[in-house]
Amino acid sequence: MEERIQKAVAEALQKMGIGDVSFVVERPSNKAYGDYAVFIGMKNAEEVAKSIQEKLGNSVSEIAVAGAGFVNITLSHEAVSFAVAEADAKGEEWGKGTAESGKRVIVEYTDANPFKEMHIGHLMSNIIGESLARLIENESAEVIRANYQGDVGPHVAKALWGYSFFGKEFENLSGGSPEAKLEEKVDLLGQMYVYGNLDYAKHKEEIDEINVEIYAGKMNSLVKHVYDEGRKWSLAHFEKIYRILGTHFDYYFFESETAEPGLRIVRDGLEKGIFEESEGAVIYRGEKKGLHTLVFITSAGTPTYEAKDIGLAFLKEERVQSDRSLIVTAAEQIGHFKVMLAALGEIAPLIAKKTEHVSHGFLRLTTGKMSSREGNVITAEGFINSITKRTLVKNPDPLIAEQVALGAIKYMILRQAPGSDIIFDEEKSLSLDGDSGPYLQYALVRARKILTYAGGENGTDIPPAPYVIERLILHFPEVAARAARETAPNLLVNYLTELAGEWNSFYATEQVLGSSEEIYKQRVTRAFANTMTNGLALLGIPATEKM
């Protein structure tokens, strides 16, 4: 529909000889203004309105010029019903777009580090990244999900050092079946890390030496055994959390494999004059691009995060030929990405050009900053569990309680623009009614319940005017497309909240079953259920059967 209006307006302007005037077809700020509005300016509004009227014929019931030059369009009952029937008939296909058709898009997100806990920061990256992946997929792109994990570095060396104290416990757990004691295993790794951290001041040299050995891949057999085993435990535990979250990955990249190409490419760039040597380190002078200087290779010859990211970009290119590459990380890395992409732009302009950094804010706690050393880290798993405990009050079934908890968490994170921080109050925690995930899930449960009873052939009347909910349903494909285009799942969240609210109003005032308009209302109910089901799927929020 939006497209048809777009075309009609463009044609009208063309005819008037002012085809280069830009305009936007939008959903008006106030429902009273109609279903669509175009701002065209006072001078031309009348003529454009007439032209749209002619073009769209009986699809519109009312077209009016208002305000400072708006053309307000109200769709006819037939046009609304046509869209609702489409929403009903298309089922899972309702809302699919073609904006990214034929493109291959790689989305990197989550990026948790083995040997450390996955915390709520990773949870944010995962939830936002997964939703973006789904939104872009919905626009007919082929989406490749990638996860980049830090399996080398000081944090690993410290955890391995902890073996000197926890060796016995480690070996006891090492023997059993891989799944059985997963929690105990990662818990032990956490303790080993804390121990290594405490011991670092005293045994700095030994621990640093382990770090270098890990980088070089020259660990002695005992260290290698602990490393391999611990890495396996961590990754298995991550997989378990991914299953709970409803996410998965097509490719895993590790820092242990990006270090070598990163070093090679940066050294190569050094010869070409892209990088410089300074105090024994290899640096990139960001100042030439209005940025700041960063070290890519340390004076000890190890690659920094930046060099590894360069290596990663090439590694991605080698495995997946993409048209577009998104990287979802916390906002604190914005500066690093700008410099890295500037450097990459000189080495491989095409790769840099298609790469886009999507940053998200922090989940900030009212109680202060999270720090793994201070032990007040909220782990992803612990967070999900604590919310699940609350949803268990109303849902004795633990599976449903978990789905509702995930709905609440994902909603909280996705409802705001990806860039901004979320302030999380541990006391008040998160809302389970009103503006919340469960509110959406509950609205859908109620609609589906009606449909399980439905079957009556009576009630063939048609209401005099379409219901408000119908006028909302028809906008779904446009909202999904815009959320994908602007990498902004919050736009879809807002829409679905409005939709659920409108459904609940409809539910409160209109009886579906046994009414004289039963058939008509059942179709509205199915159209709503499809819209909500598909919308929740794009957010990665589970649609609960009961609650």
Added chain:
RNA sequence: GCCCCGAUGGUGAAAUGGAUAUCACGGCUGACUUCGGAUCAGCUAUUCCGGGUUCGAAUCCUGGUCAGGGCACCA
């Protein structure tokens, strides 16, 4: 110090240079407990400050204030 980002009712957020700034939470009133009350209806209160551009600014420019982040060998 330099760079980046932000500031919208008591709280959390929307708003593509356009209409009377939208939604939810909270608080206060009320409804109904019929197809499931994690519901519905109503009331409540808002664009950080100063200057500018524009027919028109929450939005753009500029100068402040405040908050967050980054700024060479961590990731």
